[in-house]
Amino acid sequence: MVGNQLNTVIEAVPEPMLHLDAAGLIVASNAAARSLLGDWIQGRSYAAVLRQPALLGRIETVQADGNPGEARFELADSAGSTQFRVRITALRGLSETPASLRPDSARFPLLLHFTDITHLREAEEMRRDFVANVSHELRTPLTAVLGFIETLRGPARNDEAARDRFLSIMEDEARRMNRLVSDLLSLSRVEAAERMRPSDLVDLRAVLDGTLAAMRPAAELTGNTIVLHTEAVEAVREKGQGEAPRNLILGDRDQLMQVFLNLTENALKYGGPDRPVDLTLSREDGSGSMKGKVIRVDVTDHGDGIDPQHVPRLTERFYRIDTHRSRAMGGTGLGLAIVKHIVNRHRGRLRITSEKGRGSTFSVLFPEA
Ligand SMILES: Nc1ncnc2c1ncn2[C@@H]1O[C@H](COP(=O)(O)OP(=O)(O)O)[C@@H](O)[C@H]1O
Ligand SMILES: [Mg+2]
Incomplete structure (x- = not known):
């Protein structure tokens, strides 16, 4: 009777659950458990079904001492691996014999409850990777700066030419750390606000004009020209056909500027x-x-292009195709991660197309306001 009620309760739980009797046989399971482990498990010994030493060991302990326990259970298939936390609880009240009369060898019936913690584990791993990456990125310039300080105090103490050279390298390294810290702060600010949709009306044409004004001096130094194409939009406006087209979106002007500056x-x-x-x-x-209508900005270069295998990963933090080249050009590896978060916050899309030897286009699409 009690057992039947228990089965009804187990059946109502969405996560996988197993009920083991005092002999360790699976006397009840819910649909989630059967879909996880197979229909054949009913009436089987738990050891034949679960088969993972860490979990079996914990179950034996709880069977014997009746104190609640916890263990990990991992299920691997072609789609990857799923991690479960299994809570093991003794059903003390269901033990047939009163505790005082139980022989030492008697075992408790158990309830096993599986929780899928794959995503928790992934988030944890991402956080660990991120901290390791940041530490690594900071350590390289720091080591250089500390090394030069030592040299300036010792061997190069009276060498004026060396001092100027070392100071300028130290300045470069300090600026690199500064850029890294600013990018990290931008990233965390954008992430914090990602769920708050921006509400200012922003003209993308004005943002692009601002980007151009900011980038042209640097572009001239390397012999590049930046050309803004708006003909399609402007032409319709000039002809006065129908409703005048606009370039307005709901946005955060500074963040949008950052998107186009980075790209x-x-x-x-x-x-x-x-x-x-x-x-x-x-x-x-x-x-x-x-x-509805979408406003689109394409940022196109005519460089070497990107191998398709890299494209899906470019927006990951610190992902660079050529780390050495990126560092040499002062990159932090965070630019596209920031772009992606800002575009997400604006409910927009980022699309990357590239052809080896011909160049790449990074397109951002925003819903028109
Ligand atoms: N227009 C582009 N053409 C080729 N590769 C690019 C382009 N934009 C970005 N990448 C690649 O993506 C990586 C990540 O870009 P980003 O996040 O801006 O970092 P950073 O520029 O600081 O290295 C770059 O290191 C580079 O390898
Ligand atoms: Mg960049």
């Missing part, structure tokens, strides 16, 4: 010297999950 900077850096960079503003009909 343009990459196009200049990775597109190579003397190669033009094109910014194209256009409007189109949304497709897929983006309904």
